[in-house]
Amino acid sequence: MARLVLKFGGSSVADMVRIRQVALRVKREADAGHEVAVVVSAMAGVTNQLVGWVTDSCRLHDAREYDTVVSSGEQVTAGLLALALQNLGVNARSWMGWQIPVKTDSVHGKARIQDIDTKILIERFAQKQVAVVAGFQGLGPDNRVTTLGRGGSDTSAVALAAALNAERCDIFTDVDGVYTCDPRIVAKARKLAKITYEEMLEMASLGAKVLQTRSVELAMKYRVRTQVLSSFVDKPGTLVVDEDEIVEKETVSGIAYNRDEAKITIVGVPDRPGVAAAIFGPLAQSAINVDMIVQNVSADGHTDITFTVAKADLDRATAALRDVQAKLGFKALKPDPNVVKVSVIGVGMRSHAGVAQLMFKTLAEKGINIQVISTSEIKVSVLIADEYTELALRALHTAYDLDAA
């Protein structure tokens, strides 16, 4: 007998037919004698409709009321799944965040879970009752419903698994696992049986939209064995685990890409102390995150600085910089949205030299120019023109020996 948390996303509970299929899947675990908590998202499309109504009601909407309205989606799914389980003869009960309670901080709209009281759920496990928990929501210190930010149900599931000391947290989704690369682009991509928390975290931050980044952070912090698997196909998915659990580590586990960044080059910046602070200060004040940064070698007292921001922030970033152009004394500003960040990721990199070198060589052979480079302990990222995305991903996938046989 094990204690399991199963999480089903919006496409897995999109309508009554799918909710019944989820109930059958949950029943199998309950019948096997496991203690089961299920975390559910809103039915696909519902959250978007609710958010649309909120923004339609009030331009600068109050986050408390946003949470009240938007959290209703998960409430409905939790009740319906409990009913569908009961219809199959499974003892089941729904739980809202405020009933358990799932205590969060007071940051309405993107609250963080602080504590989950598991007493009532464990009592009900002893009575052979399945808990169906509304994901994405909690209770703030003001006795009002909070929500955890988009995709927050993954975080609810992992946090609940940590609090319940569950053996595993299964995240059922519309993909059947984590791949070495996006299979829509690289036909030879392979599903990974296991991946480390660190790698999964890089994958998530780099745009592989399988798990919410925050949920991976939590899984890593509390060492929650987390499985990503398909709710539509009945076979094992990818286990996200501690590095120790992976005996044969690949040097590189996967290749990710992110089209959501844009590049800005500031040309002819006077090269004096404090100039970087003067440039990035206005951006920070506008709450614009900067990702990759590179500064060229200075020539005749001037330098070029290139960096990336989220594509959605590009116009605001260039406007903020033009405001301070006179003060900074740079010559020109070159925004470029047509870039993609490509990254090779692997914990094996720590003990293998030459990983970055193979990347640069492979791209050079295909005639692809590298615009910016950034590295961390377990990844190398490069910024290239986005028209080369497919070419680069396929060439790197082959070069790092990731292609399926």
Place this chain on the structure above:
Amino acid sequence: MARLVLKFGGSSVADMVRIRQVALRVKREADAGHEVAVVVSAMAGVTNQLVGWVTDSCRLHDAREYDTVVSSGEQVTAGLLALALQNLGVNARSWMGWQIPVKTDSVHGKARIQDIDTKILIERFAQKQVAVVAGFQGLGPDNRVTTLGRGGSDTSAVALAAALNAERCDIFTDVDGVYTCDPRIVAKARKLAKITYEEMLEMASLGAKVLQTRSVELAMKYRVRTQVLSSFVDKPGTLVVDEDEIVEKETVSGIAYNRDEAKITIVGVPDRPGVAAAIFGPLAQSAINVDMIVQNVSADGHTDITFTVAKADLDRATAALRDVQAKLGFKALKPDPNVVKVSVIGVGMRSHAGVAQLMFKTLAEKGINIQVISTSEIKVSVLIADEYTELALRALHTAYDLDAA
């Protein structure tokens, strides 16, 4: 400055355009310096959709989960109206039943309100904050959401007005008041400026679907001055008040009709003690309510008994009686769904003789046969063939001098 409760039904909050209109209406009362609590229903159609999903999930559904799912409709409207008010610069906050709390008994699906803690709302009134309360819902002793039964938001509003000791409870709906008769049938029907609780209660029970019966009972019990008015037309509606407030009492205030009843005649019942109990016992066991009953004078040791049940129960009632036909020894059973109950209602009847006589005479003059008669202190009801509905209503409306000038 007064304390007011305003209630808006599903058609008044059917979409964002109407929610904004409601917000404007509420703002007017807040701007006038009143302390305002608003009670809202789910957006029109939403509750039906949610109930449909519930019955689709589980044939014999669990009332706790029904309540969890169905109460989400009012939650959404309350949040959206709070936002729409904030958008107009009105300080507003939404409240769910569990947050106030509105404490109910444990009868999920049709709970009764036991106590409303008004502390938090009164604190917020002092801060000039409008309370937007989700109707139809409360918190049961099991710490789960309860609902009050269909139309329960009227009851929420009146109960809240009683608890807050409000000066008035305004029920905004899609009709502009209570009429002397259904204006779709009687073109000369007049809107009443005032009506007593007792009369309104008879009207509601007799099928005038303006207010939920339970809400009128509560209004009468706690003497809540309740106004029925239109959310679409800006003019006074009908005030439901204590008899003392009505100086010039009409003998008859209104004429109601109910097409939801059906008649059953049991022919040739042996006329001995205990036979009525033997007939109505099986019906009570099948949870079938019997309304009007008439027993003919006995002839040769046998009698006929006629009574009415809800039309929806007619088949079950005849089946239950056929099961006991041999034991009771009656000759025949004659079910008849083609009847209508017509009632004249008025507290003035208590002090005026001849009200029933005028009804019988008027119907006789039109050649309408009366099948069953029942009376109470303030109403006379007759059962007639339903093909005479319009003729009877118009003739009675004129006879009792109710026609508009």
